[in-house]
Amino acid sequence: MFKIILVWILLTFTCWGQHEYSVQNYLHHVKYQRVTSRNSRAVLTVSCWVVCGTDGGRRLLGTKPSTKWTRAGRARRPSSRRRGPMINMDELINQLSATILDDLIDDASLGVIFGVHRSNKLGYLAIEDGFKDNNGEHSEGHPIVIAPNMDVFGQVAIKNKQHECICPSCNRTLAASRFAPHLEKCMGMGRNSSRIASRRIANSSKEGNGNGNIASGTGVSDDDDDADWTFGGSEKKRKRKDKHSTKKKNSRVKNGGAAASTAVSDSAYNSLEGNISSGEQAAPVVNGAPTFESFGAAEKKTLLLQICGVVSEHTGKLCTRTLRCPQHSEEQRRNIRNFFKSFQTSTESEPLDSDNVGNVDVDSYEDGDSQAVREALTRGASWDQATEHSSTSSPADSTSTTSSSSKKPTTSKGGKKGKKGSKNSTPPSSIAVFRT
Amino acid sequence: MQTKPNERSASVFAQLRFADCSSLFTLPHYRRGVERNTQLRIVYTKPYSVGVAARQPLLDSEMANDGCVHLKEYKSVKGFRTYRLIHAYFVSCTSAEARRRKADSCICSICKKRGPRLHICLHCIYFGCYSGHIQEHAHRKQHLLALDISHGRILCFACDDYVYDSDYENQACEIKEISNRNLGLPHQYKSWEPSLIEQELLLEHPRRKRITHDSTIGLRGLINLGNTCFMNCIVQALTHTPLLRDYFLSDRHVCQFSDRPDHCLVCEVARLFQEFYSGSQEALTLNRLLHLIWTHARHLAGYEQQDAHEFFIATLDVLHRHCTGANANGGDSNSHQCNCIIDQIFTGGLQSDVVCTSCSGVSTTIDPFWDISLDLGTTPATGDTSKVPKSLLDCLERFTRPEHLGSSAKIKCSSCQSYQESTKQLTMKKLPVVASFHLKRFEHSSRFHKKISSFISFPEHLDMTPFMSHRRNNNNNNSDLAASSVADEPYINDNRYSLFAVINHVGTLEAGHYTAYIRQHRDNWFKCDDHIITKANIKDVLNSEGYLLFYHKQFLEYE
Amino acid sequence: MKEEDVLTAKMIESGELNRWKELLRLRLTECGWRDQVRLLCRDAIKQGNLEEMTVDQLNNEVTPKARQLVPDAVKIELLTKIKTFLQENTLQESQ
Structure with a gap:
């Protein structure tokens, strides 16, 4: 077998x-x-x-x-067998x-070798290596520097560097360290930004963007939103980590003389949305009291939400009737509010081209400019004239607005964390949203 | 230079290859397989011409490697059958039967040994080991091709080297997959290789940028735009998140805002990544980023310095929204189904178990999270510091321990049909690739604000296994957890993390400054203080106060 | 040795050898050994005089160094596993 x-x-x-x-x-x-x-x-x-x-x-x-x-x-048995089976x-x-x-x-080593050999044979290694410079080095970029007082780039470490950047909102060039406050106003989020916004609207309206009118329902909404607005400085929940002083108040110059009154139509805010990226605007407030300028921006805005505010040519005071005061037209109310907003800033000789139609120099506004502007307005002067009169003095630091909204976007995951405490209890900055 | 997305996809041609060392890993939905990596380094190319206008599809299968002429000839004559057969039975055994045959037959015909490097002749049935026997057979019989049994590689004696043919390789891959599945092993990871188009592009543009231990690539300073150090730190952390970096450098982002690319935050972040890894030494200004985030996250807007943690969450939120498009369905409700890169990297699942004390019924919910906010505990008035957490692990213990909800917080138990007291426990159901920890150092009660500056130590490497859901639940139920079940499966349940970014707040609540430590290229740490980047060492990092801690998973698994 | 043969055959048949290979591969990747060896290979290629090095040349040059680079922890882990298997199966044999 x-x-x-x-x-x-x-x-x-x-x-x-x-x-x-x-x-x-x-x-x-x-x-x-x-x-x-x-x-x-x-x-x-x-x-x-x-x-x-x-x-x-x-x-x-x-x-x-x-x-x-x-x-x-x-088979030849190994000698160790003699010691005993278990051992x-x-x-x-x-x-x-x-x-x-x-x-x-x-085997593992051979596996790696095969991999590299294959890459080499198919040319991938060469592709990966790419271009070799003079030193045979492949890496672009500079060697890291480790030296006292120097950063890794070999540059001397200076804390405050002078840099410039461009604002994406208004396309202006400005110092980098001033950018954030600028942007805040530019985007209409600061305390005074609403004025700026309305000014922009006024510009655009003059150029034929006849959007947005009135008012009738807005009064109600203004008031509702008004409740959200609290005066700047009293929002304590916001973490204040900077010592930035509020120079704005200091720079405001109280106008000697009559309490010029401004009247801006609240209806103007309906048209604000056209040019402003933010949809939230504050309604300026006007107080008929003589020392109107001395009011804080917030207070002005609040007041303008409640009264007509048109400057009387006779008395130079603000009309304190309701927002639907029959004596004054919506146009007048709008104008006054626009102007009032513009008091936050003063426009320098900016080209009012289509891009900049709503552009207001958010940084250089001075309250002291308000008088001249107001007068120009009430005289029915052109917008351009008004701007010419405004002073172009140093940028105001209308800063440290403690205004930030507590409105979280609905998609925020803030509430979904485990034992997260409420950190985001910040006050709103969305004031007086005027919507058509 | 502002480039449109289309142009950018050509100008940003990135490969996920690793320079010098380290294994490759790519994103889950692009690759299948398992690979374990400890580090990753990127090689990406930045072509200097923007010639390719449209986005080229990256065709993976466009590889036409034909081996050598001898192999080609063999292929045309014999095809694939023999090759497949050999593979299925002797190289990667696809079944138990195959394994038996392999055990039986894989022996050198001459020396009767199993090695070294046993080969099978492709022309006839002959096993020969590499110590001369297969060579002798090839020479004698003029059989030019043989197969290495342990790796399945084809040896051409005429060329005197191994040759590689893509068709055969594909066959081998298929069979290996079957074999792995049969054995219960994970998928075989296939490294990325450039397709034909990619090869052309890469050859055309030979300049390469690598992150190496002594190159400044990957490091850029960020100018402070007026108390924007919080933003600078978060951007530093994000740009050094390895998986996110890979995603953007390989140009994976397709903008959802085709009509308004300027609105897309993700595009802006992609552009930032390009800047960071360009090798330029000038500090960057994040003006556009700030504008975009303030536009899309209104609640953040406001000049005053903000909380870095808040900014981080808001940024992730906007990125998430923009990744999925402006018309994301239902917003948050679909968040757990979202497959955008932000969710893939940052989203984890937090399991909340509420146990009714009377009936022991458990009610479980799982919530998505982007970070874990850890309570630091208040020092009791007695001065007894024993219970105050002193390390990250202590904090995590506190976070995941069962908490008895007092009698004032009774919940309705569905099985008892009444209000009962209960215990609640939080555990990690699913950990994200990047685990972010937020130490709640800022106290905001109605009466006062203060900062808790107590030292909390945190480790460089973190194993999250004790805090995972299955572990805690098992611990609660039975004291001796079957640890062996975890040990037997080294491929899954790997919860090891490595620290890669730390954000610190220096100063007080009213006046402070954020700085960041980030890790790059294995173990190089750098301190980022706005535009000043300096080298740091791990000791400084671990001794720092720590406010936001970012850990990256060490080993990634793919489906 | 007959026992060795039997044991080897068992290793292959049961697929245990494949599992060990995979585990070793995993551990070596984790600890960075694969990367180091890859680097060695690439260095060898660059330094090599020939335009393209063959697998044999690479093997001769790299594998000895690669052997030394394996961390002890990995070796011990694998050894333990192998010994356990061998002991179990030897016991079975003698029964």
Whole structure:
């Protein structure tokens, strides 16, 4: 039986080249043998007789060494066997483990080598390396500098650098360190920004953007929104981390003389949205009291929300009737409010092109300019004339508005955190939203 | 220079390759597979011409490597069948049966050994090891091609080297996938390689920028625009978030505001990334960014210096909204289904379990979160500081411990149908790739504001496993958690994180300043104080007060 | 050795060898060994005189160094696993 199988196998062996490749053919040629090892690195091979298919082989593998299928000579047993079976087994296992591990590591190393070799062969390495400069260095960029008083770029570390930047809102160039306060006003978020906004609207209206009129319903909404507005300085919940002083108040010059009154139509705010990115505007307030200018911007705005505010030509005072006062037209009310807003800033000789139509120099507004502007208005002077009269003195720091809205966007995840305390309890800055 | 998004996609041609060392990883929805990485370094290219106008689709399959002429000839004659067969049975065994056959047959015909580097002849049935036997067979029989069994690579004796053919490789990949699945192993990770188009582009533009240990690439100063240090610090942290950096440098962003690209905050952030990694040394002004964020997050607007944490959350929110487009469905309600990069990186799931004390019924909810705000605990009047947390781990313990809701806060238990007392416990259900911790140092009660400056130590490496939901729940239920189940699965449940950014607040509530420490290229730390960037060491970082801590997952898994 | 043969065969049959390979690969990636070796390879290629180095050349040059770079912790972990398997299966054999 044995010999028949052997012959059969030998026959198959020789006929290989003509046989179709198949797994069975492979398996036919494998033989079972004992393996002798000559060194500590165990050679692990197993072969088995396969008579037909692998079942025999599997069976064979599981059998004890004393089966009749074993061939070859007696295996040379390692000398450690003489010490005793258990110790020998442990050593064997250790040796085997070490060998297996070495093989695995070599295999891993070869794997990496294949990867790199392939990348190189396919040209990816060259692509990745790219251009080599004179030093053979690939990296662009400069070496890091580590030296006292120097930053990593080798530049001397000066705290306050003079830089300029452009405001995306109004496209003006200004000093970088002044940018944030500027932007705040520019975007209509500061305390005085609403005036600026209305001024812009006035500009745009003059240029034919006849949007936005009136008023009738706005009075109600004004008042409602008015409740949100609280006076600047009293919003304590905002974390104040800067010591920025409110120079604005200091720079306001009280006008000697009559309490000029301004009248700006609240309806003007309906048209504010056209040119201002922010939809929230504050309604300026006018107080008929003589010392109107001495009022804080916030107070002015609040007052203008409640009264007509048109400057009487006779008395020079503000009309204190209701917002629907029949004596004055909406146009007048609007004008006054526009002008009032413009008191926050003074426009220098800016080109009032279409881009800048609502552009007001948010930084250089002085309250002291209000008088001249007001007078120009009440004389029915043109807008341009009015601006010419305004002084172009130093930028006012109408800053430190503690105005920031507590309105969180609905998609904010602020409320979804685990034990997060309420940090965002800041007061609103959205004052008097006028909507058509 | 302002470039439109289309142009930018050509001008920002980034590859996610790693310079010098480190493995590759890409974003989940672009690649399949598992790869573990400790660090990543980016190589990206910035072509100097903006010639390609339209965004080129990156075709992954456009690789036509043909090996050598001998292999080509073989392929045309024999095709793939033999190759597949060999692979399925001897290289990556696709079944138990195959493994048995491999165990049986993979022995050198001559020396009867299993190695070293056993090869199979591709022309006939012959196993030969590399110590001369396969070579001898090839020479004798003029069978020029053989296959390395352990790695499945084709050796061409005529070329005397291994050759690579993409068709065969694809076959090999398929079979390996099957094999892995059969064994319960994770997917085989396939590294990114440039497609044909990408290769052309890269050859055309050979200049490369790398983040190395001694290059300033990746570092830029940021000018303070008037108490905007809070914004500067957050931007530094974001631009050094590895996964986010990869996303933007590989130009993955498609703007949703096609008609108003200037409105898109994500485009602006992408532009910032380009600036940061351009190698330029000039400090940047974030005027446009500030304008955009104030436009889209009105509640933040206002000149006065703001809280960095608030700014961080608002920024993520706007980015998230802009990633998904202006018309995101339902806004927040779909947030857990959103697949934008912000959600992929930053969103985790916080599990809240409320256990009714009478019936032990558990009511579980899972809320998404972008960061964890940790209470620092007040020092009791007695001066007993034993219970006050002193480390980040202490804070996390406090955060995830069960809290007995007192009798004044009874909840309606659905099974008891009555109001009962309960315990509530928060645990991490799903951790984001970037875990941000916010130490609540600023107290805002109605009476006073103050800053808690107590020292909280935080580690460089963090293992979040003890705070995960399954762990805590098991701990509560039975004392001896079956740790072995976790150990057996090294591929999943890997919750190791590494610190990469720390934002500190210096000063008092009224007058203070934010600075940031960021990590780059393995273990280089830098201090970012507005426009002054200096080298720092890890000790300084770990000794700093710590207000916002950013940890990045060390090992990423892909589907 | 017969036992070794049997054990090896068992390793392959059960797929345990594949699992060890994968685990080793994982650990070596985690600890940065793969990156180091890759770097060694690339250095070897750049320094090599030939335009393209063959796998054999790379293997001869890089693998000895690579062996030394493997961290002990990884070795111990794998060794433990291997020994456990071998012991379990040897016990079974003798039963």
